[in-house]
Amino acid sequence: MGNTMGNMNKLFAVARIKWICISRNASVMLGPILVVGMVLMYKVLYGSMVGGELPPILTGVILSLGISMNICMDGFMMVGMAIAEEKEKHTLRVLMTSSITGGQYFVGSILFPFVLTVAVNFVVLLISQVSMEYVSMPAFFLVSVTASLISCVLGMVVGICASNQMNASLIAYPLLMVFMMIPILGNLSETLRKVSGFLFTGVLTEMTNCFANETRYMVKPLDVAVLAGELVISVLVFLILYKKNGYEKD
Amino acid sequence: MEQNILLQLSHISKRFKTDLALKDISMSLHPGEVLGFLGPSGAGKTTTIKIITGQLRQTSGEARILGTDSTNIDASIYEKIGVVSDNSGIYEKMTVWQNLVMFAQIWGVSNARVEEVLRQVGLGEHRKKQAGKLSKGQTQRLVLARAVLHKPKILFLDEPTSGLDPATAVEIHKMLLDLKAEGMAIFLTTHNMEEATKLCDSVALLHQGEIVEFGSPQELCLKYNTNKRYRVLLDGKEEVVLEQTSENVDMIADWMRRNQVQRIHSCEPTLESVFLQVTGKALSA
Ligand SMILES: Nc1ncnc2c1ncn2[C@@H]1O[C@H](COP(=O)(O)OP(=O)(O)O)[C@@H](O)[C@H]1O
Numbered sequence A: 001m002g003n004t005m006g007n008m009n010k011l012f013a014v015a016r017i018k019w020i021c022i023s024r025n026a027s028v029m030l031g032p033i034l035v036v037g038m039v040l041m042y043k044v045l046y047g048s049m050v051g052g053e054l055p056p057i058l059t060g061v062i063l064s065l066g067i068s069m070n071i072c073m074d075g076f077m078m079v080g081m082a083i084a085e086e087k088e089k090h091t092l093r094v095l096m097t098s099s100i101t102g103g104q105y106f107v108g109s110i111l112f113p114f115v116l117t118v119a120v121n122f123v124v125l126l127i128s129q130v131s132m133e134y135v136s137m138p139a140f141f142l143v144s145v146t147a148s149l150i151s152c153v154l155g156m157v158v159g160i161c162a163s164n165q166m167n168a169s170l171i172a173y174p175l176l177m178v179f180m181m182i183p184i185l186g187n188l189s190e191t192l193r194k195v196s197g198f199l200f201t202g203v204l205t206e207m208t209n210c211f212a213n214e215t216r217y218m219v220k221p222l223d224v225a226v227l228a229g230e231l232v233i234s235v236l237v238f239l240i241l242y243k244k245n246g247y248e249k250d
Numbered sequence B: 001m002e003q004n005i006l007l008q009l010s011h012i013s014k015r016f017k018t019d020l021a022l023k024d025i026s027m028s029l030h031p032g033e034v035l036g037f038l039g040p041s042g043a044g045k046t047t048t049i050k051i052i053t054g055q056l057r058q059t060s061g062e063a064r065i066l067g068t069d070s071t072n073i074d075a076s077i078y079e080k081i082g083v084v085s086d087n088s089g090i091y092e093k094m095t096v097w098q099n100l101v102m103f104a105q106i107w108g109v110s111n112a113r114v115e116e117v118l119r120q121v122g123l124g125e126h127r128k129k130q131a132g133k134l135s136k137g138q139t140q141r142l143v144l145a146r147a148v149l150h151k152p153k154i155l156f157l158d159e160p161t162s163g164l165d166p167a168t169a170v171e172i173h174k175m176l177l178d179l180k181a182e183g184m185a186i187f188l189t190t191h192n193m194e195e196a197t198k199l200c201d202s203v204a205l206l207h208q209g210e211i212v213e214f215g216s217p218q219e220l221c222l223k224y225n226t227n228k229r230y231r232v233l234l235d236g237k238e239e240v241v242l243e244q245t246s247e248n249v250d251m252i253a254d255w256m257r258r259n260q261v262q263r264i265h266s267c268e269p270t271l272e273s274v275f276l277q278v279t280g281k282a283l284s285a
């Protein structure tokens, strides 16, 4: 019993450390603020352009923009940068030689970014003002949680590969291009839309597009396979890298 | 295994690709003992600490720490030892107090203990200060405070005063002597022979991955005191260094009888000169 308590305390200590480090890092906290700000801005801008109610297609664009940006900025940027910062400041090794296990560090590192990503996804959905009649909350919750989790695991991969914040953003950049930009550009190109269907962020934006278009969302087997597959792959990539050198190469 | 051995290295070697960084290192550490690894940069000091504390795997040999083989240790060993590496960092965005409290939570240490350690290292008035604004010496004291928060059985210090000015180094030395007085065993590495002489009960001279000499600083200095010499300052402000020969002894006796000697010192070797004599290389090289 005492042991379980001790382990939870260690996990929460890591989460607390991460919370302080992330919340005081302006460049990563800008992510979620930017997302909410942009969604609001587009709402107002497009709203004044069309004069009133937005056509579903525009609501869909705004939603997929907000959601894919949020998943990527909060997930792999936030998680990855926070680990890179610890490497840069030489505190990661201090933690790892203070009886924190790899698992505790993993969970502690993604706890806050994960909760934030899920929460901001909801905020984006709410302020996009899609008609709630067509929103399937349980489906949205499940897909949003899974997508946020994948993105946090990818953040751990970025963190494990990076040695400082500078190259963390370099490593995260290709991931951003793929997982953030393809679902957004999928609104413009049919080919990219097809590709997007194979991305975990794409599954989520396809769902929000359905909400915006006021059609019932039906979970397709492919969506489940993409989400499950990409979760498993990102965890495996993480584990392979972790087994090789731990969080930090010697 | 003997009950009161905290740490035992037997024939440890470490190879990096083709580079043999450690060769056949053996030693042991007992409660309340301060053991130093003294050697120039690149001698293998950091590698040794990393192997003992489970951060690096040795190529051959056995290291037992608190009764456990170092290849089998898991994270829980760090509840019983304190590690200060050569670049241990602090959370610069947190206050001094927060820096310690986070680790107090990890180890299940009370706030009263945090308070005690904070006062012990003289950072009591700086508790609310952002840690990134501390001076170099204060930062190192914070690092040390953090490492001993959970009253470890062994404290590992990798060059704890490297890069600090002499006055700050003296403060750190005082802290370490206090910890020793509390009965904590300390394993430290240094390339500073004065530090080793002042702090260590026993010193291993490490040269290119090998322990070339081992003993208390005094033992080592006396052992290599083979050709005894005396430095004599005479009334005429003339300073001479004389070897122990019967003519010289008579000469010195003569000077003393005539009360011409201002000052007289025996020139026993320092650890620096012992190192030079054993390896042919200077420590500070
Ligand atoms: N990760 C590594 N890969 C290859 N060589 C290394 C590594 N770490 C240390 N070495 C080599 O091992 C030797 C001892 O290094 P180190 O233990 O850091 O010395 P010290 O701490 O005494 O300055 C050096 O020659 C160094 O270049």
Ligand SMILES: [Mg+2]
Pocket: B042, B045, B046, B047, B086, B158
């Ligand atoms: Mg070193």
